[in-house]
Amino acid sequence: xxxxxxxxxxxxxxxxxxxxxxxxxxxxxxxxxxxxxxxxxxxxxxxxxxxxxxxxxxxxxxxxxxxxxxxxxxxxxxxxxxxxxxxxxxxxxxxxxxxxxxxxxxxxxxxxxxxxxxxxxxxxxxxxxxxxxxxxxxxxxxxxxxxxxxxxxxxxxxxxxxxxxxxxxxxxxxxxxxxxxxxxxxxxxxxxxxxxxxxxxxxxxxxxxxxxxxxxxxxxxxxxxxxxxxxxxxxxxxxxxxxxxxxxxxxxxxxxxxxxxxxxxxxxxxxxxxxxxxxxxxxxxxxxxxxxxxxxxxxxxxxxxxxxxxxxxxxxxxxxxxxxxxxxxxxxxxxxxxxxxxxxxxxxxxxxxxxxxxxxxxxxxxxxxxxxxxxxxxxxxxxxxxxxxxxxxxxxxxxxxxxxxxxxxxxxxxxxxxxxxxxxxxxxxxxxxxxxxxxxxxxxxxxxxxxxxxxxxxxxxxxxxxxxxxxxxxxxxxxxxxxxxxxxxxxxxxxxxxxxxxxxxxxxxxxxxxxxxxxxxxxxxxxxxxxxxxxxxxxxxxxxxxxxxxxxxxxxxxxxxxxxxxxxx
Amino acid sequence: xxxxxxxxxxxxxxxxxxxxxxxxxxxxxxxxxxxxxxxxxxxxxxxxxxxxxxxxxxxxxxxxxxxxxxxxxxxxxxxxxxxxxxxxxxxxxxxxxxxxxxxxxxxxxxxxxxxxxxxxxxxxxxxxxxxxxxxxxxxxxxxxxxxxxxxxxxxxxxxxxxxxxxxxxxxxxxxxxxxxxxxxxxxxxxxxxxxxxxxxxxxxxxxxxxxxxxxxxxxxxxxxxxxxxxxxxxxxxxxxxxxxxxxxxxxxxxxxxxxxxxxxxxxxxxxxxxxxxxxxxxxxxxxxxxxxxxxxxxxxxxxxxxxxxxxxxxxxxxxxxxxxxxxxxxxxxxxxxxxxxxxxxxxxxxxxxxxxxxxxxxxxxxxxxxxxxxxxxxxxxxxx
Numbered sequence: 001x002x003x004x005x006x007x008x009x010x011x012x013x014x015x016x017x018x019x020x021x022x023x024x025x026x027x028x029x030x031x032x033x034x035x036x037x038x039x040x041x042x043x044x045x046x047x048x049x050x051x052x053x054x055x056x057x058x059x060x061x062x063x064x065x066x067x068x069x070x071x072x073x074x075x076x077x078x079x080x081x082x083x084x085x086x087x088x089x090x091x092x093x094x095x096x097x098x099x100x101x102x103x104x105x106x107x108x109x110x111x112x113x114x115x116x117x118x119x120x121x122x123x124x125x126x127x128x129x130x131x132x133x134x135x136x137x138x139x140x141x142x143x144x145x146x147x148x149x150x151x152x153x154x155x156x157x158x159x160x161x162x163x164x165x166x167x168x169x170x171x172x173x174x175x176x177x178x179x180x181x182x183x184x185x186x187x188x189x190x191x192x193x194x195x196x197x198x199x200x201x202x203x204x205x206x207x208x209x210x211x212x213x214x215x216x217x218x219x220x221x222x223x224x225x226x227x228x229x230x231x232x233x234x235x236x237x238x239x240x241x242x243x244x245x246x247x248x249x250x251x252x253x254x255x256x257x258x259x260x261x262x263x264x265x266x267x268x269x270x271x272x273x274x275x276x277x278x279x280x281x282x283x284x285x286x287x288x289x290x291x292x293x294x295x296x297x298x299x300x301x302x303x304x305x306x307x308x309x310x311x312x313x314x315x316x317x318x319x320x321x322x323x324x325x326x327x328x329x330x331x332x333x334x335x336x337x338x339x340x341x342x343x344x345x346x347x348x349x350x351x352x353x354x355x356x357x358x359x360x361x362x363x364x365x366x367x368x369x370x371x372x373x374x375x376x377x378x379x380x381x382x383x384x385x386x387x388x389x390x391x392x393x394x395x396x397x398x399x400x401x402x403x404x405x406x407x408x409x410x411x412x413x414x415x416x417x418x419x420x421x422x423x424x425x426x427x428x429x430x431x432x433x434x435x436x437x438x439x440x441x442x443x444x445x446x447x448x449x450x451x452x453x454x455x456x457x458x459x460x461x462x463x464x465x466x467x468x469x470x471x472x473x474x475x476x477x478x479x480x481x482x483x484x485x486x487x488x489x490x491x492x493x494x495x496x497x498x499x500x501x502x503x504x505x506x507x508x509x510x511x512x513x514x515x516x517x518x519x520x521x522x523x524x525x526x527x528x529x530x531x532x533x534x535x536x537x538x539x540x541x542x543x544x545x546x547x548x549x550x551x552x553x554x555x556x557x558x559x560x561x562x563x564x565x566x567x568x569x
Numbered sequence: 570x571x572x573x574x575x576x577x578x579x580x581x582x583x584x585x586x587x588x589x590x591x592x593x594x595x596x597x598x599x600x601x602x603x604x605x606x607x608x609x610x611x612x613x614x615x616x617x618x619x620x621x622x623x624x625x626x627x628x629x630x631x632x633x634x635x636x637x638x639x640x641x642x643x644x645x646x647x648x649x650x651x652x653x654x655x656x657x658x659x660x661x662x663x664x665x666x667x668x669x670x671x672x673x674x675x676x677x678x679x680x681x682x683x684x685x686x687x688x689x690x691x692x693x694x695x696x697x698x699x700x701x702x703x704x705x706x707x708x709x710x711x712x713x714x715x716x717x718x719x720x721x722x723x724x725x726x727x728x729x730x731x732x733x734x735x736x737x738x739x740x741x742x743x744x745x746x747x748x749x750x751x752x753x754x755x756x757x758x759x760x761x762x763x764x765x766x767x768x769x770x771x772x773x774x775x776x777x778x779x780x781x782x783x784x785x786x787x788x789x790x791x792x793x794x795x796x797x798x799x800x801x802x803x804x805x806x807x808x809x810x811x812x813x814x815x816x817x818x819x820x821x822x823x824x825x826x827x828x829x830x831x832x833x834x835x836x837x838x839x840x841x842x843x844x845x846x847x848x849x850x851x852x853x854x855x856x857x858x859x860x861x862x863x864x865x866x867x868x869x870x871x872x873x874x875x876x877x878x879x880x881x882x883x884x885x886x887x888x889x890x891x892x893x894x895x896x897x898x899x900x901x902x903x904x905x906x907x908x909x910x911x912x913x914x915x916x917x918x919x920x921x922x923x924x925x926x927x928x929x930x931x932x933x934x935x936x937x938x939x940x941x942x943x944x945x946x947x948x949x950x951x952x953x
Contacts (some may be wrong), residue, residue, distance in 0.1 A: 029641070031725040074683040082830065098682055101692050102699070134730050167882055171898060174880025174945035184789065184947045189781040194788055195836050195881070231727055245725045249642070253714060253721070260710035267703035274696025289836040290803060290822055290875065292883045294897045309880070309915060310899045316917035318952045325946035327915045328880055361727060393900065403900060404913050 028251035033234035037124045043117035046265040047110045054107040063089040064205030066198045083286035086201045090160040105273035115301040118146050126376050128363035130233045136347045138226045143344050155208040166287030167296050178328035233363050238470040242362045307390030308335045353509045370429035371513040377425040378418035385414045433517040436472045643719040655716030662709030669702035790942045792838040799826040800933040808932040811868040814844040820887035839875040840923050851907045865924035872923035873909045874943040879916035881945045
């Protein structure tokens with residue numbers, strides 16, 4: 001255990017100045033629980049670091065200027081073409097700076113990865129319920145970060161002033177201009193006058209390289225600090241409770257793992273940038289408000305907004321001489337607003353519905369919160385339909401469907417698919433719960449058939465291991481006392497929060513949200529292996545559980561017949 | 570541990586090493602101390618044996634040395650044989666990373682740029698060496714963690730985040746004391762004056778943004794098209810005679826003469842002209858824009874704004890068999906033979922028609938500006 005003398009000296013020097021021994025010991029021994037989904041946020045974090053590194057390199061060469069010039073550079077196909085200095089300097093980075101193209105492409109890939117990782121990370125948080133108390137604030141910070149990431153991406157994408165991104169910018173301006181009352185002014189102030197003007201590139205540049213990254217740094221810092229302070233959530237498993245954290249310590253395990261992971265992310269971006277071309281702006285040409293290429297697609301994270309604009313019917317009203325361009329500002333603002341505000345309010349809505357004000361450090365498996373999972377899948381499918389519609393021309397072309405038909409299908413699907421997704425997801429979750437219940441009660445089928453002395457054939461089952469039981473058994477969301485008072489009996493006096501019409505809505509939502517397959521108190525025992533008739537019992541127990549679902553969670557307390565194979569309904 | 574302030578007792582000297590307890594013990598019990606400690610310079614620690622009359626207590630007992638800490642992390646890997654193999658793999662990975670890193674520097678020096686082919690090679694060389702270096706480092710580090718480091722699973726307890734009632738009460742007191750001491754609650758005039766001051770101070774930065782751009786005024790209502798301004802074939806920038814159209818069907822982009830390089834003007838003034846076969850165009854009886862074609866055509870040639878009325882993309886695709894103009898951004902579709910009215914898509918208004926005639930030399934010219942604003946809708950646009 002001999003610590004190197006020089007290190008001890010340094011440690012001592014630091015300790016005498018910062019009183020760090022105790023704090024750093026705690027820091028080094030901090031426990032990080034392990035689950036593969038916990039890496040998703042790390043991908044986002046590390047792509048951000050890569051973006052900072054490559055972005056700084058690019059900023060050394062990029063000229064954020066819309067001043068017109070005639071190009072005479074290495075890319076001879078554009079020789080003599082009028083373009084902005086921004087576009088010319090991007091050509092210069094690509095063709096005249098060694099490693100410039102690589103850095104540009106890493107930057108672009110990392111940007112896509114950044115947004116994708118944030119998205120998937122948020123889905124992980126949502127579906128496992130990791131946003132619950134005490135982590136609501138971090139969830140909100142995450143939503144702000146996601147919104148900023150979209151904006152940051154849009155600005156960065158527009159900076160090279162090429163034809164493709166220029167179309168995106170033109171759409172952005174058209175959307176801005178359509179906002180009631182203030183839209184025209186917003187557009188004139190952002191663009192320094194009429195579109196396109198000469199100011200937008202330098203303005204987006206300073207927002208892209210200073211303001212938004214500064215906000216990112218502050219918010220990511222807060223996000224990590226809160227995560228660190230509250231300690232990470234963990235997935236259910238053996239020995240894991242709501243009151244502990246089980247895993248490997250920060251030093252040396254987590255440090256080494258996360259360092260390696262950073263390198264993996266960097267390697268992935270570098271290899272993508274090497275072998276997969278991205279945003280070849282020299283092929284698109286410089287921006288020109290008169291030109292456009294067919295099949296213009298934005299970066300993937302803007303796809304749902306694009307689809308939303310495409311799907312919208314042509315509605316516009318003129319009221320008292322003022323134009324309400326519903327066809328533009330509704331699709332531009334509503335889906336994003338719906339998803340973001342919905343996500344922001346969800347933890348509080350769920351708390352209100354369930355009445356659950358406890359701390360949660362043990363994550364749910366998505367199947368164990370069927371209503372939440374179903375709501376999440378509805379949101380995902382809503383986003384997904386819009387996203388696909390953003391590529392309706394590509395779909396029409398590749399699948400040989402008429403373009404307008406694709407849009408018309410999407411107009412229906414954007415409402416229908418989320419509803420279907422909700423119903424199907426909820427059924428799947430409940431089905432998976434039943435499967436888990438079956439495993440707990442009857443063990444794992446081994447495939448070994450045995451003949452009993454009386455000639456009967458049975459299949460042997462193996463009871464679950466301790467670890468497997470811990471993963472499966474725990475997670476029934478504890479039903480709260482909330483709906484008990486409104487079980488329908490006329491003489492029941494509802495608790496104060498449950499009275500009146502809002503109270504009834506709350507009770508109804510509570511029954512929906514807490515709906516699960518009822519778990520037996522004695523389910524895991526008494527139905528050991530090798531009972532022939534129990535095979536039958538399992539089937540009817542499924543039916544029984546199904547019936548219980550239909551009549552909602554209110555009898556959850558009393559219903560213990562679930563696994564007995566003695567159906568009562 | 571006994572408390573050294575509780576009163577001196579023979580043999581009560583604690584081997585704590587704490588300066589003050591040492592001193593007090595020393596001073597009070599001076600008469601009983603062995604001779605050499607009496608002559609000790611005050612402030613220097615006594616010899617270890619002199620400080621305790623007893624033998625050193627066993628580890629963990631009061632006053633004894635601390636219990637040797639239980640190891641939380643094993644020092645050796647789970648499986649030494651597999652670790653030996655892993656060690657070689659890790660070293661190999663790091664060697665590969667070293668070589669790849671050197672390769673990156675070499676590639677930077679060897680591969681020049683300044684042409685598409687050179688850039689392609691340079692990018693391949695730089696990117697693959699860089700990617701390989703990071704990948705090898707990452708793989709090496711992961712194998713290191715998983716195979717060389719012993720497996721551990723530790724448990725850390727969580728404390729409830731809610732503070733103890735005492736702490737909360739203490740905080741509340743501190744906060745109230747501070748609030749009272751600050752006089753903030755007691756002196757409403759000061760408070761209100763402060764709040765009043767923040768309003769203009771907070772507004773100031775917003776006011777500063779005023780000069781970001783001019784006010785819109787009626788700028789969006791007009792384009793640069795004027796009476797007699799020639800339509801130039803965009804790109805070639807040549808004026809157009811109706812006879813230049815050999816046959817109906819095509820669509821060409823035209824720009825106002827004198828503004829062919831002015832993107833700020835063209836972003837609104839870009840126009841498409843389409844030549845139709847005779848008797849295809851449906852003319853309007855009365856000048857109602859956007860319903861049917863106005864009688865502003867020349868020789869079955871119609872001119873429409875190229876800027877889509879949805880969000881302003883150039884409506885650049887034309888299918889001459891159906892006379893549909895399609896905006897590729899969001900697929901708003903306009904019927905060119907019938908005043909460019911919307912057939913499908915999110916656009917709500919027809920593409921405005923540019924009034925056209927021919928000048929004395931027989932070239933296509935504008936009669937006047939568009940009679941309605943072109944491009945996307947905006948609040949002040951009004952019903953026109």
